[in-house]
Amino acid sequence: GAVVSQHPSRVICKSGTSVKIECRSLDFQATTMFWYRQFPKQSLMLMATSNEGSKATYEQGVEKDKFLINHASLTLSTLTVTSAHPEDSSFYICSAREAGVDTGELFFGEGSRLTVL
Amino acid sequence: GQNIDQPTEMTATEGAIVQINCTYQTSGFNGLFWYQQHAGEAPTFLSYNVLDGLEEKGRFSSFLSRSKGYSYLLLKELQMKDSASYLCAGMDSNYQLIWGAGTKLIIKP
Numbered sequence: 001g002a003v004v005s006q007h008p009s010r011v012i013c014k015s016g017t018s019v020k021i022e023c024r025s026l027d028f029q030a031t032t033m034f035w036y037r038q039f040p041k042q043s044l045m046l047m048a049t050s051n052e053g054s055k056a057t058y059e060q061g062v063e064k065d066k067f068l069i070n071h072a073s074l075t076l077s078t079l080t081v082t083s084a085h086p087e088d089s090s091f092y093i094c095s096a097r098e099a100g101v102d103t104g105e106l107f108f109g110e111g112s113r114l115t116v117l
Numbered sequence: 118g119q120n121i122d123q124p125t126e127m128t129a130t131e132g133a134i135v136q137i138n139c140t141y142q143t144s145g146f147n148g149l150f151w152y153q154q155h156a157g158e159a160p161t162f163l164s165y166n167v168l169d170g171l172e173e174k175g176r177f178s179s180f181l182s183r184s185k186g187y188s189y190l191l192l193k194e195l196q197m198k199d200s201a202s203y204l205c206a207g208m209d210s211n212y213q214l215i216w217g218a219g220t221k222l223i224i225k226p
Contacts, residue, residue, distance in 0.1 A: 042218070043218045046214070091157075093160075106214070111158065
């Protein structure tokens with residue numbers, strides 16, 4: 001099946017620094033990738049939809065200048081948490097939909113756990 | 118508005134059968150998904166239903182009734198490794214997933 005690789009799986013950073021998370025579709029082309037955030041004991045929250053070659057669409061309440069999303073190729077999307085603060089500590093997950101496939105099935109990365117000190 | 122309802126927690130015995138129900142309200146409908154999520158890990162795809170009826174896949178089956186806005190996930194021959202959260206998600210007309218809060222399934226020996 002289709003594989004999505006997310007890196008890094010865990011990252012610890014100091015407050016005020018920026019962190020980049022990569023999401024790669026390994027064996028398929030993904031025109032659309034989704035970025036989610038999950039707080040403990042809560043469900044996934046869609047942050048933004050990333051379309052290859054165009055600006056990401058952010059959900060209401062998500063700061064686009066703080067969570068920079070770049071989808072420069074059909075196999076790679078990146079999420080950069082800028083000037084991270086402790087409240088940004090969370091589990092970030094990406095998912096991708098295979099181009100040209102109508103089932104709508106999403107393939108998820110392994111997730112990245114961010115801890116901001 | 119859009120909404121997904123599923124029980125918060127369920128408990129079952131190893132070797133038994135459990136049914137996790139989900140009701141949904143979405144703007145348009147492009148299918149109903151079930152995902153499994155173990156603590157600290159990303160969700161993994163279990164099933165996708167877009168037509169009415171039962172889809173069987175090994176020990177797991179998923180059912181959909183579009184007229185009732187209802188789905189269930191059936192797990193048979195429960196194993197301890199099935200202890201996880203099960204997420205129900207409806208896909209709306211814009212192909213966005215509307216997620217339920219998840220059902221935590223506890224399996225007891």
